[in-house]
Amino acid sequence: MSAFWVVWSKECIDNLRDRRTLLSSLSLALLGPIFFIGIMSLVLSEAIEDQDDAVRISIAGSANAPELIRYLESHNTEVDAIEALSGGAARNLVKSGEHDLVLVIPADFGMRLRAGQMTTPTLVYDTSELGSAPQRARRVERMLETYGRTIGVLRLQLRGIDPTLIQPLLVDRVDVASNAEQALKLLGMAPYFILLGAFMGGFYLAIDTTAGEREQGSLEPLLSQPVSRTALVLGKIAATCTYTAVSLVLMLVGFYIGLPLVPLDRIGLALDFTLMNFIGIFVLMLPLTWFSAALLTVVASLAKTYKEAQTYLSFLIMVPTLPIMFTQLFGVESTPWMMLIPSLAQSLLMTSLMTNDAVAWTDITLSMVSTALLAVLLTWFAIRLYNKERVLG
């Protein structure tokens, strides 16, 4: 076994045994997709319910308002008629969890309406419970308001009064973002997670193999072995790179499994997350895994202690996300020179790959070559560092 593999396997095994740091470096990769997909589903579910799903509601005293029931039913509502109740009894029904949304129609509902008076149906639900009840309650409330307004308008017209008199303001809301666009914007955050996840994967290993090794006093015996420093450094960076790559794969698998669960098609966004897309993203990211491993290793080597290295790297892993923020904030169009910048290039290309946009082969090649070249440069710098006496600290 050559020295490179000896060092690589030792560093990988050594860090595999540190369960706590292993978990914290892979936590983003493991939880990131779940977290992300959860948020996305949550944001979308509201939009979807508004459009498609029938509103289920239990109505007590439905016999008191057959007209209203017909109106609700014609507006995509599934009515579950239950026996007439008082408001208090309905409250208990919801509290006990037997029903989650109850509309109580008072017995004098029809009579009061006919007499031109006001009547108060009661909507009972529990916002402290998880579930769609509060959302459905809002929709029912809106329907009831519309129903009530229609009656109000008719009443005014009957009395010869212009109904607009009592509505001096009519707010016209124009939200130019379609649901699909909002979802796409969210999806654009996925590369950010993936990049951060990859960097996090190598975080602790980069420190452990450099500043950590020096601090625990095993660097000097290691350097007095008949092994070239190049092989040592390459072994260490390769171990870190292995961890960033594993973190990346976990992340991509998470997204591959999770993204189809997000009901994107129901808001008219037909995205096809094929396996090929994800393999493409992995290949695209490979030079970046080495780049990040080399970058983390160089910076951690410059630190004097484990603690110091931790501080440096905590800042460092923010850096690759800066260009992404920049483009997101200012909505910059991708241009060829952006393909030269590691992390920015990958995030732009990844977004395109995820949304099945056309991706130019020249862009992919440019980004991979440029990132690989910078990775080589950093690796060379790391080797130079370890050939100096100063590395002993």
Add this chain to the structure above:
Amino acid sequence: MIVVNSLGKRFGKVTAIDSVSFEARDQCVTALVGPNGAGKSTTLRILAAVLRADSGTAEVNGHEVHTHPDLVRSSIGVLPHNSGVYARLTARENVRYFGRLQGLGGETLEARIESLIDQLEMRLFADRRTKGFSQGQRVKVALARALVHNPRHVILDEPTNGLDVMATRALREIILGLRNAGCCMLFSSHIMQEVENLCDDVIIIAGGQVRFSGSLAELRQAASNDDLEEAFVQIAGLHEAGV
């Protein structure tokens, strides 16, 4: 055989050693003695090819340190000052890692590790992770790691640092055993009692220079004092320095 010839090393403006010359014979224990900051560690680090000398030459087993560092690294075993071991690897794995870096492998390596475990009496903790090891156990692991390629030259930088009486005794036995097997043993210390019990030859350095080099008897004679500690203080010139 280790031969050092007018070795000099500076760190920035500080001169760590200035023209140090001595010899350490095979089948002998040679002690490098001096006060803190005398340049002991620097000298040993140059011999281990971890640092490069600014001037002078150093040869281990006939190989020049500067020109053939890897040949030197293969023929010496080094126990650096306060050297640490990998906490998440077992004692055996720590030794195996360095064996592999020395180019050993397979049956040869495993057999060698087995014999070291016996020789250094590490059987009880050989397959435990080194986290939580006592200082004595840790030094044994570090020593086994330094000896895994069966070097004929062994350099130990203040090996008894932090060891209790029993561990010190055990280490002394090991050093003498290696000497009797024909090794050239060079170790640094500032404890004269230890030197008296172990050494054949003594080299005293102070202020980056060799003040004395010879056998224990010659040291007593040169200082005309039977008390080694007194002899050391006198020769190292610590009186004048007012230390």
